[in-house]
Amino acid sequence: ALKNEGINLLLEGLDKYTEKKIYPQELGLKFFKVNYELDGTRICYCKVTGGKLNVKDRINEEDKVDQIRLYNGQKYDLLSSAHPGMIVGLKGLNTIMAYDVIGDDESKKPTLNAYxxxxxxxxxxxxxxxxxxxxxxxxxxxxxxxxxxxxxxxxxxxxxxxxxxxxxxxxxxxxxxxxxxxxxxxxxxYKETIIQEVNGYGHFEPLKHYAEVHLKLEPLERGEGLIFESDVSTDILSSNWQKLILTHLQEKQHIGVLTGSAITDIKITLINGKGHLKHTDGGDFREATNRAVRQGLKTAESILLEPFYDFRINVKSEYLSKLLYDLEIVGANFTIEQVEEDLMLVVGSGPIRKMQNYHDKLLSLTSATGKMILSFKGYDICADQDEIVEEIGYDSENDVDNPTGSIFISHGAGFYVPYNYVDQYLHIKPQRNTDFETIYSATTRSTITDEELKRVTAAATGRNKKEKIMIRKKRVDDNESFSKTNIVPKIKKPYLLIVDGYNLMHSYRDDRAVFNFDGARDKVINDVASYAGYRNFKAIVVFDAYKTDEVISRKIKSDTIEIVYTKANETADAYIEKKVHQSKNKYDIIVVSSDFAIQNMVLGDGAIRKSSREFMLELKQLNDKAKEYLK
CATH class of the missing domain: 3.30.70.870 (Elongation Factor G (Translational Gtpase), domain 3)
Structure with missing residues (x-):
């Protein structure tokens, strides 16, 4: 094979004496490897299991095939198309991972668990x-x-x-x-799951945003993972919004409420939802969907799962009692078989947490005569749940990145509703029966009497207004003593100025952000530093690095100003909201942004809102005063 001799004869023999597989007409691909070349080129290796693949074909919404390579060792030939049965390397795919499957065999994609x-x-x-x-x-x-x-x-x-x-x-x-x-x-x-069916509700409605999502969470058998489905008529919620909600469910690793570990073995079904034609954006349904999952987990009874080993141990009879006693201590379940007169086989399973490095312990127990084979079994119920939950110390209510409550609006301002009160504020009112199923009210016809019609008309024309009664204010005696009133002075906190950097930068009239991006960013930093110096404020400028590959946020600090570049998949809005929530007890906070979403998010935490235009006008006034002073 190394000299490429006899390969053609072998292939001809296989082709002659083996039955040819009939491949489907639909395109099918099984990816088994992803590799990076020295120049950074990403190559995805796959087997074509159906249809015909051509150069420039799209295999999904984001990936298009730029090259099809047929490899022979380190060398390859470029092909214009690939047919079923061929193993090729594809260039130009950015989202495909090893073991991804496209086509009819998607359900056969292997499940790989890191434990x-x-x-x-x-x-x-x-x-x-x-x-x-x-x-x-x-x-x-x-x-x-x-x-x-x-x-x-x-x-x-x-x-x-x-x-x-x-x-x-x-x-x-x-x-x-x-x-x-x-x-x-x-x-x-660890992983978490639930043991009972429950509904979860999420609502996201700051000013000029709107989405509401209702989900049903059902426990599954061990090892089935997460399943996402929709059970909503398109008459109630459009198919585009349903697909968007299912996409948001799949794109995030949802965490539980016991230890913050990933959830598993749950079927999540979309049962209702609502959007607004004008105010609903894609991100609104993401927020509502994630909050619905968290609210459902909080109301359900969750259990902790941990990984288990399957083991097979060969041990001599004289050491059997020691081994069985130790296996009971680690919480293993097992059965015993006699293989030979003096050799026993112990087969069972136990938690990996207590069976790490068990090979070394087995050698010690059996004087180096025992033999052991371990394999990963899967996840099962953790026997020491209470101790582990207490040791980890996760607090779901203080997890700002994964809120359990929802955002509603009142008088133009958003406010936060805790998870256990969300169902009282929902716009789609569910009615629960004893089987924990959600039944939605049907539309009913009603009639109105003549008397009710007269009252409505009177209310509309103002004829039911009552006469105003003048209430005379109580006169206060000048000699009256106010010594009984305890006046508690308010403790003055230092000010913290948080600025949405790119929002301020794009509001400059001379369009520096378009023609000189780096210069405009430096101008923003200098302006904020000057303002903070005038006012004796601490300042933070947040720049959105949402579309970068950096997982860790970067911070640059000086005496008066801190510059923050957010990490990947984190917007400046999310960072500012989290920072305001964390700092509200320590500082009086001023947030500078013309983004209505940010303004309304931080309002609930008592922050002062200031638009970019107001900030620039105030800065100009301070600069003019400084120039007058220096003359």
């Missing part, structure tokens, strides 16, 4: 952003590797399928970057 979590340690002075991009590329090549960043601990973590991959990843990163990393403090990854 161990490791902290990534790297030398001080190493380029963390470069390292992070390399880890992201590695996770695309191997979907069993998951990357996460824990904001509170400022730690980068990798989730893996077992300890065996640690050395492989450390060596691969060192070969590609020259950075020697260490994966340490291994811990299991």
């Amino acid at each position: 161990m979590n490791y902290k990534v340690s790297y030398p001080e002075g190493a380029d963390s952003n470069y390292l992070l991009k390399q880890l992201q590329m590695l996770s695309q090549e191997d979907p069993t590797i998951k990357i996460s960043y824990q904001e509170q601990l400022k730690e980068l973590r990798l989730s893996l399928m077992g300890k065996i991959k640690i050395e492989v990843i450390e060596n691969t990163i060192f070969e590609r970057t020259g950075i020697k990393i260490r994966l340490e403090e291994g811990s299991v990854l």
Whole structure:
């Protein structure tokens, strides 16, 4: 095979003596590998399982095939099309991952579970952003590797399928970057699920935004993962909005309310929803959908799941009692079989949390005579749920990134409603029966009497107005003493100025943001710094890095101003809302932005709103006063 001798004869023989597979007409692709070349070119390797694939074909809404490569070792030939049965490399696909399946076999896509979590340690002075991009590329090549960043601990973590991959990843990163990393403090990854059917409601309605989503959450059998469906008529909610809600359900890793771990084994069904033709944007349904999931989880009874091993242990009879006693301590379930006269086989399963490095313990228990085979079983109920929940200490109500309540509007201002009161404010009123099913009211006809019609007419014409009664104000005696009134002086807090950087930049009249982007950004920073200096305020300028690849937000601090570039998938709106919520007890906060969504989000936390135009006018006045003073 290395010399390419006899290969054609072998293929001809296989073609002659084996039955040919009949492939479907619909395009089908099975991806098994993603690789990056030295110049950064991304190649996705797949087998064509149906139809015909041509160059420039779109395989989904975001990916188009630029090249089809037929490899022979390191060399390849460019093809104009690929037929069923061929294994090819495709260039130009940016969202495809290894093990993705397109076509009729999508349901056969393998489920890969990472069940161990490791902290990534790297030398001080190493380029963390470069390292992070390399880890992201590695996770695309191997979907069993998951990357996460824990904001509170400022730690980068990798989730893996077992300890065996640690050395492989450390060596691969060192070969590609020259950075020697260490994966340490291994811990299991928990998951959460529910044990009863429940409905979840989410509403998002700050000023000029609107969306409401009703979901049904049902528990599934172990290992079935998450299933998303819609059970709403298009007469109630348009198909485009239904697809949008299902997309939002699938794009996010939803976390539970016990430990903040990912949820699993739940079927989530869209049962109702409502939008507004004028005020509803795509992001509104994202907010309402995520809040509906969280509200449902809070009202349901959740349980904690942990990963389990299947094991097979061969042990001599003289060591059997020691082994069984130890397996009972770790909480394992097992059965015993006699293989030979002096050899026993113990088969069972146990929690990975207590069976890590059990090979070493087995050698100690059996004087190095025992043999063990381990395999990943899946997730099952955690026996020590209360202790683990208390140890992790997750507080779902203080998780600003995953709120459990909803946003409603009153008198032009949005306000937050906690999860346990959301159903009282819903615009689509559900009626619950004893089986926890939601029944929606049907439209009914009604009649109006002549007397009711007269009252309505009188109210409309103003003839039912009552005469105004003049109430004379109480006269206060000048000698009256106010010594009994306890006046508590308000403690004056320092001011914090938070500025939406790009919003202010694009409001400049001379369009600097269009012709000189970097110069306009520097002008914003200088203006805010000047304003903060005049007023003796602390200032934060937030620039939106939503479409970048950086997972960690970047901050630049000086004595008077802090410049923040948000992390990937985080908008400036979200950062400002979170910062206002965290700082409201410490500062009197002023938020500068002409974005109505930001203005109404921060209003509920008591922040002072100031438009970009007001800010520039006030800054001009301060500059004029400073010039007069210096003359």
